[in-house]
Amino acid sequence: MTDGTDEQTGEQKGERIAKALARAGVGSRRDVERMIGEGRISLQGKVLESPAILVESLAGIRVDGEAVGEVSETKLWRFHKRKATLTTHKDPEGRPTVFDKLPNHMGRVIAVGRLDMNTEGLLLLTNDGALARWLELPSSEIVRRYRVRVHGRVDEKALKKLADGVTIDGTHYGAIEARLEKVQGTNAWMTVAIREGKNREVRRVMEYLGLVVNRLIRTHYGPFALGTLQPGASASVGEKQLHDVLGDFFKDAPKSVAAPEKKLDPSKWAKPKPKKVKPGTRRRRPFNKLEGDDAKAPSMRRPRSKAEARAGDQKTDQKRDQKPGPRQGQKPGQRSEGRPVSKSSGKPAGKPTGKPTGKPTSKPGTRPAHHAPKAGPKGGRRK
Structure with missing residues (x-):
């Protein structure tokens, strides 16, 4: 001492x-x-x-x-506060608190700000009092977002005026963003965003507008969201995320005898897992920009030059000139009659194509010559 x-x-x-x-x-x-x-x-x-x-x-x-x-390192947790619980370590009346059933590994923690007994939703817990104070200060301008269910008739013009601030019973409240979501009978849901976080600020402003709050849920505190956390559940905020979103605090964090200054070790931070490619999906090869001599090579991604296009047209013309043209006396596009003649036998090669031309040589009802019955061994007809 x-x-x-x-x-x-x-x-x-x-x-x-x-x-x-x-x-x-x-x-x-x-x-x-x-x-x-x-x-x-x-x-x-x-x-x-x-x-x-x-x-x-x-x-x-x-x-x-x-x-x-001593504090080994600054830690932060997201916690889903239940309704009808107090944000205090001990209650003289023995009512339930948010600290009654926390996991043992969290140790001694404090709440960032307070939520009244009937307010539910996101509550931040930390082992660093300096961080809790920094998040609570109005000068930090940390935005708190709520979903509010009210009873009464909502005047949207009055909600817009809250953006200029309002003074109630000598207490001034800064700019408030309030927007009507939907109306359900005599109730209505709204979203409200505040930056000062004064005691019972949302409830008092709604009462000032003639509305009665019958449910109040905090969904966001700065960059941290309630997400899918179940009531009574907690989730740790990773060290990397903590330093990324709260870099201003760690940059100017005051030194304390309770927490000696320690250097960060990013090598221990969890690295993002590579994205898995689903079976059946096609992997696309990334395009690498060509440099140096490789840039002169033709590529499917690079348009052809005029010289290359001219050379390609010349090749096309040469191939067209090599194709056989029509026969003498035959119009372009007209088929030639008959079949091509074989060089060895002089007979038409291949099967006949198309319909035969000219008049038939046999009378109707008679067999063609190639269907006549063949002669037997003694010159007679085969039976």
Whole structure:
């Protein structure tokens, strides 16, 4: 324990215990100050009475008799809050809270902001109090999106005016985006987006418009969405995604005795799996741009030059000249009568094509000569 003054330089050293414990995920700074007032936090075996204590490490600090360890790395979880649960660690009346049935591997976590008892949907949980505070600050302008079911008649003109902000009972609320989705009898569904996240902001604004909220679901908190999470379920946000979407926080994150600065190791981040090609689909070869001498070679993807086109036309003309033309006295396109004659025998080759021309030599009803019966062995007719 120290009073926070260096004997040689006279400068304060260490960090306020409320800030250090908030960074360690014990709770918000206000929660830690309240816990100190209740006598639940001790340092080196002595119960603290004032939050104005500076510490240089978490060694010797106990909360409710349990030692507080350093934060290994910043983690964040998405959680689907059920209706009729409280966003608090302990309730004097014994009502259910969101922290009652969390998995043991999550350890001690704190909620990013609060949802009232009858509000359901997305709730972010983290082990880093500094991250929770950064996400909650109005200056961060993190957008929270809700689906709201109200009872009453919705005036769409009044909804559009909310984009300029509104002051209710001396409290000013910033720009609010509200849009009517559908009407079901005396109820209506709307989508509402806010950036400040003040206490019961959506409900108070709807009451100001003469509407009664009978269901309120938070679907998005900044870049994080509720998705398909079932009520009471939680899902961890990957380290890579966390640093990608919250790069501004990690760039300017304050140092703390509760979380020593550590370098990131991107090699441990999960790499995206290659897309699988379904059976039967055709794989297309990617087009590689030709460079250097290869660019001069003809390609199906490159149009022919004028010289190449002229050379191709000349070849076509030569092939056409080599084809035999029509016979003398025959018009172009007219068939020649008869069959071609074989060179060896002088007889027509192949089978006759087309219909025979000229008059028949035999009378009707008589057999042709080639169908006459053949003679027998003694010159008589074959029986």
